[in-house]
Amino acid sequence: MDTTLPVIINDLKNMKQYDAEDCPDAWKVYVFGVVVGVRFPVTKVKREKLAVVTLNSSEGKVEGIFFPKEYPKYDHSIKEGDLICLEGLTNAREKPLKIIVEEGYKVTKEDLYEIITSKQPIIYAKDRTE
Numbered sequence: 001m002d003t004t005l006p007v008i009i010n011d012l013k014n015m016k017q018y019d020a021e022d023c024p025d026a027w028k029v030y031v032f033g034v035v036v037g038v039r040f041p042v043t044k045v046k047r048e049k050l051a052v053v054t055l056n057s058s059e060g061k062v063e064g065i066f067f068p069k070e071y072p073k074y075d076h077s078i079k080e081g082d083l084i085c086l087e088g089l090t091n092a093r094e095k096p097l098k099i100i101v102e103e104g105y106k107v108t109k110e111d112l113y114e115i116i117t118s119k120q121p122i123i124y125a126k127d128r129t130e
Contacts, residue, residue: 020062025092031055031062031099032107035082043068053078053086053104054096061096064088064104075106083107 023029033055040051048068055062064086066074078084085105091098 020097023090023092023097025090027090029088029090029099031064031086031088033062033084035078035080035084036061037080038078053084053101055084055086062099063096064099064101066101066104070101070103073103075104078104078106 018024018029035053036056037054038051039054040049042049046068048071050068050071051066051074053064053066055064083106085107086099086101087103087105088099088101091100
């Protein structure tokens with residue numbers, strides 16, 4: 001397990017939980033969910049690789065995008081059915097909700113037993129009014 005995950009779990013105690021439909025735009029979030037799709041498109045101009053990881057949701061889907069700068073951080077062992085945590089910024093203007101990923105963590109259900117109780121993405125964000 002990544003050593004950063006316990007720090008993230010501890011930080012969640014000070015964050016508000018959102019669902020995919022109500023998530024604010026351009027907020028730093030942690031998204032937990034089960035991978036239902038992975039694809040590797042390329043950018044139009046420079047033809048650079050990126051990764052798009054799709055997580056399931058009761059309202060639809062949440063997509064995590066690893067742009068070329070973050071692509072080397074993508075864990076190529078992530079596959080459909082894996083439980084992961086994505087850390088990044090929301091782009092709630094598009095549907096499905098998109099997360100511009102800064103970091104991605106593969107986790108186990110045991111790691112998140114007290115936080116996630118279903119296979120639906122759970123989104124946590126710090127309230128910017130604090």
